[in-house]
Amino acid sequence: MIEQSAFPVEPWCVRETHLDLDLLAQSESVFALSNGHIGLRGNLDEGEPHGIAGTYLNSFYEQSPLPYAEAGYGYPESGQTVINVTNGKLIRLLVDDEPLDVRYGQLRAHERVLDLRAGTLTRTVEWVSPAQRRIRLHSTRLVSFPQRAVAAIEYVVDVLDGPARLIVQSELVANEAGPAHRGDPWAAAVLEHPLVAMEQDVGTGGAILLHRTRVSGLQMAAGMEHLVEAPGRVDVATRASEDWARTTFVCQVQPGQRIRVVKLLAYGGSSMRSQPALRDQVAGALTGASYSGFAGLLREQRDYLDAFWDSADVQVDGDPEVQQAVRFGLFHVLQAGARAERRGIPAKGLTGPGYDGHTFWDTEAYVLPVLSYTLPGATADALRWRHSTLDLARQRAQTLGLHGAAFPWRTIRGQECSGYWPAGTAAFHINADIAAAVEQYRVVSGDETLEIEGGLELLVETARLWVSLGHHDQDGRWHIVGVTGPDEYTAVVADNVFTNLAAAHNLRVAAAAVDRHPELGRGLGVDVDEAAAWRAAADAVHVPYDEGLRVHAQCEGFTRLPEWNFTADQKYPLLLHAPYFDLYRKQVVKQADLEMAMWWFGDEFSPVDKARNVDYYERRTVRDSSLSACIQAVLAAEVGHLELAHDYAYEAALIDLGDLHHDSRDGLHIASLAGAWIALVAGFAGLRQCGPALAFDPQLPVGITRLRFTVRWRGLRLGVDVGPRQVTYTVGDGAEATLDLRHAGEDVTVTAREPVTRQLDKRTPLLPRPPQPPGREPARRGATLRPHPSSGG
């Protein structure tokens, strides 16, 4: 675990003040740069030591057989694994022929800073070579948001004492040796030597390497060009072989002088374009980057981020750690989604090899809700990617004996890659999650283009899936059996509440969308009877409720299962210490499931239901998934456990800065980082999107004195400023802007001229703060921020 002191608390930076080689892999994830298309882990410039060397291109994967001890019909036969592509961030330095290596010589200082406004990773090293030559290295790395194919590194070496011959070797390296990750179910499979050389295009000051994958048939190109500034003579030469290219700069530098090398990088990958087209694309990108120059790239980057933060920033007064963490989280959500552009947004973005680089429901259920309110175009892009895989989802449904489309639980390209169906294929809610994201995008953005250009088809095909999955009983109630909800410790069940309500929502919004676009609906073969059947199923959906306990059963029979016998020394995550067999048959919950249902479909539950359900499920939820804390924060806040919500918000936000799940080395938890925003905005500000309405119901915990943020709503930017006693809503765009919202149940109209302020009544919980399973109590965040947590008010 990363100690909290590893990163000092600063509002706009994540700073590492000394290098801890034991935490190298974690810091590489934290310091990863990406624009959603290119991802560079925060590996040291000189490549080693490293935790996990990683350079990624979105959706650039290799395919390999999925093995089964006992095979079964419909099991996916091949998996897809994101591969470590050509490493272009490598720059080695020799000082009088001694290689800069932090493990040798003396490391006098080492600082890395991720600047969330500049969009750069800077590194400052003061190093004394084994031969006692002292230098300072300052490097600045960026992956450009505006220029999608481009990354750049400014590499400056100052010689601090006697004269030195400096040799800078800037490289492209394909097929780097990878780590071995055996035995860890959460770590990615590692494919050895995935790239086959196709072509090398070598100039004096740069090179382009072209490779392809063996099985998946993808081609890629990586190119580098350089600018160099140094006193006196600099010799430059470039050599290349199949799997590497190296541009070498050599110069003699006097004390107080420096060499500055700017490395421009460009990447391209494709399954369809020709080798020459790919080579020229990368050459073109290098030319464009060169035209901007490094200063220009920095400026564009800041402009891009200024615009993002202007409509996405969340200000948290009173809890500087959460302040830092939520910005860190938003920055990485942006990095994951900004320029993915019709590719998936993987669960770990492009920050590491975890989960094989797969995209899960995390995208639609956690990341897109944030992007829809902050960068809606990225949501539309991500859903257009889903739409581009619709044919594969239709085939999958057919294989499974179902109608419509069955989207994969985990995938890179669109094919199902889940090798354990009870926690994969059976988690059909992914389809309703996609539908919900389509609908939410339409409502929040006000843009109907997506719906017309594929969204409707997504809604219709997922609705068809649900109708073929569900059935009416003798009494007419509509059930869905044999599926798995969000909680992966309870699988293959009947009538999971979240799934049932999400399916009903899917059916309703599909029917409504067909009403809005009757012509398109007819084109998809939807007739009146079909839409009526959707509405009928939705209206008859069964929601299990335990009359005796007066709580909802997460699924049929759940509340009658045996309880988990938590021992004092219970080890977590449970799945590493207990068989699925035992987890499935007990009342133990991996992650928010019914709470997810109560967040998304809050109108289906009374306030008393919510309070009682939170009380019941909190005691049984072990949060072995990083997807849980943020949702628990939202519900805890809603039912009045504001300090508990604060604890959970902290956990969601700090997941990677604190390495709370001990696996940040494999990549960041993008959904939980998005969850920090969800915990604050949906939790403490109470944001809900209820049908066509935007609603808030703010209430701060004691430890947060003020919460300010902006959300986009139908082209407008709504500012929300929450204090302990009042909230103010403002509209920021244009003098005539008007925005209707609901505040604590009251309809309110905000105009640009007239901000609206409302006093907040103190929310009193119906029940006392519930306990969690032993060892799974969240860190008492509130308690650290004030001496007497129980005395606040």
Added chain:
Amino acid sequence: MIEQSAFPVEPWCVRETHLDLDLLAQSESVFALSNGHIGLRGNLDEGEPHGIAGTYLNSFYEQSPLPYAEAGYGYPESGQTVINVTNGKLIRLLVDDEPLDVRYGQLRAHERVLDLRAGTLTRTVEWVSPAQRRIRLHSTRLVSFPQRAVAAIEYVVDVLDGPARLIVQSELVANEAGPAHRGDPWAAAVLEHPLVAMEQDVGTGGAILLHRTRVSGLQMAAGMEHLVEAPGRVDVATRASEDWARTTFVCQVQPGQRIRVVKLLAYGGSSMRSQPALRDQVAGALTGASYSGFAGLLREQRDYLDAFWDSADVQVDGDPEVQQAVRFGLFHVLQAGARAERRGIPAKGLTGPGYDGHTFWDTEAYVLPVLSYTLPGATADALRWRHSTLDLARQRAQTLGLHGAAFPWRTIRGQECSGYWPAGTAAFHINADIAAAVEQYRVVSGDETLEIEGGLELLVETARLWVSLGHHDQDGRWHIVGVTGPDEYTAVVADNVFTNLAAAHNLRVAAAAVDRHPELGRGLGVDVDEAAAWRAAADAVHVPYDEGLRVHAQCEGFTRLPEWNFTADQKYPLLLHAPYFDLYRKQVVKQADLEMAMWWFGDEFSPVDKARNVDYYERRTVRDSSLSACIQAVLAAEVGHLELAHDYAYEAALIDLGDLHHDSRDGLHIASLAGAWIALVAGFAGLRQCGPALAFDPQLPVGITRLRFTVRWRGLRLGVDVGPRQVTYTVGDGAEATLDLRHAGEDVTVTAREPVTRQLDKRTPLLPRPPQPPGREPARRGATLRPHPSSGG
């Protein structure tokens, strides 16, 4: 599929009158010889062509990693696969240097006969070599029952026309090339070159080869010695290399003359004994066989079988095919179990590589019930094997977080080898099946030795498992959730009726056994409270019943699941055409499950229950398992559908002679072959073991005019002779023998002096004959035996 005409109907033989190379693999299984320790597939003497070359030693296996696309806690890491050991049945013949190969020259005649009384496989070949030399080969092969380590082949060649030089090469061959079985979930994994040579002991007329496995650390020896008779000069020489040994006989034979070679084979395998000990053991076995001579071996074999048939034969008048098939079945049950002696009895015996050579619940639930009534010592041996694996089962329970012992779903040595837990580990009923077999053996044999020497421990440790698996609800009812019953199309369910009743039975018999042996019970740590808890759980066991439909629910909620949508062109088995996900969530049943419960625990169901349940489940049972038909026969007979029972009995009995499941090539279905006996004896004679009582309630279908059989009961042999209108019970052992039984609810005492005859009332079904799923109607056996099935009475 094997056409019915492939094997003419004869009462005591299975005869193949011509060689069909397309059915070679199936016939190799049908003609396999085994004594439970050594197994020789019915490969042709000359080794090729072959379907699957197979020579097996019980429990001689190799270990290999079990792969998982997504691993989980408690998944078995390695599997065990029976291996094809050194082939000693190989005898090649050269006629004037042309090898005898049925694919070349002219095959004038080819007959193979499995003689069920002699215990031999004979083969007669008339062959004309490509050079037109005509010979007749007659070989007789046996695997000795009395001499466990010994097999023998008599190989006689007659030259029918001009003189010929005959060369007979008798071999031992290790690491034969095996078949590739990819893509078939039912076919065994094949391990290449599993044997590592250790030593070769070569004499003039024979050799011993010693090998070991690489990973599992087992050692084996195979030896051969020969006797030869031929006119004139015979040269004999033996050579050997690491993986082969060859004894060559050469002679010149005139028309009308013959060469006769007797090959004596011996096998030994061990995980513990030393290499010299193993070598000497095999040498000793060869000496013993040599002392008997081939004629002696034949005589001993027949004596052994005469004794077996004397107390095990079933005579079926009216249906000669079933007559033949039930004897064939009993013969293979005997071959599988006779001399297994503290090894498992695999699902396919030692007849083929199917299911990797694993032992399943088939043993305790299908094979041992037959052996307990016919060869009880074999039952005791098999259960002593289970007991020898108790420590592994205790470890498994601990791994799973349970108490007591959790026996493996599939194994060779005792470790769980199931790679898909919902249809493996979750099928905990295996433990109750073992307990039931222990109890049944005690009651049927009257022998308490097994109980004292391990049986009690099996009962206690399995009882402890159930208590840790089950739980009492608020109302005190006892439930078992999250387990899989016999029906593998319905998995990981709550309160499977069979499992619950079997667990309750296990708990009760364990408590009673502790009462019988209080001292032993205390030694196992059982106190009064523990036994009381067992009884309390058993008495409170929950049995789901659907009040609306007035049928038992196979498991909680089963009758409310969606129905399977059977199409007109439905393909079977369903598991090759539909995902588990869909099978599990629908009312479709792979194999008898509730019917199994009604057979074993008939007292828990009223006659009306049984009739209604049979009617309900028959419509939903697809018999995709070979374990189903015989149980369906028993219940169909009980509720009065005697013709349907006959159809099922036929299906169970003919499973391999007719290759009804299209996989007899991989080995025989020993449980279904035992099931032929079950269908006849438990079905038409109505044999039940109800607590301490032996009960009958006979009733024949129209197509069977008389059914006679013997069962062993507490050291006595009871003869049962059922006709259409009456039954006669006789006791065969000693003048003073007395046997109490229950006939159709009436207590009856049979003595050696006084057979008891009772008239039979015609059984009238409460409901009409139920239909089966489309395409799964059993062949109408009754209809083939008489012109107007509806007019019989």
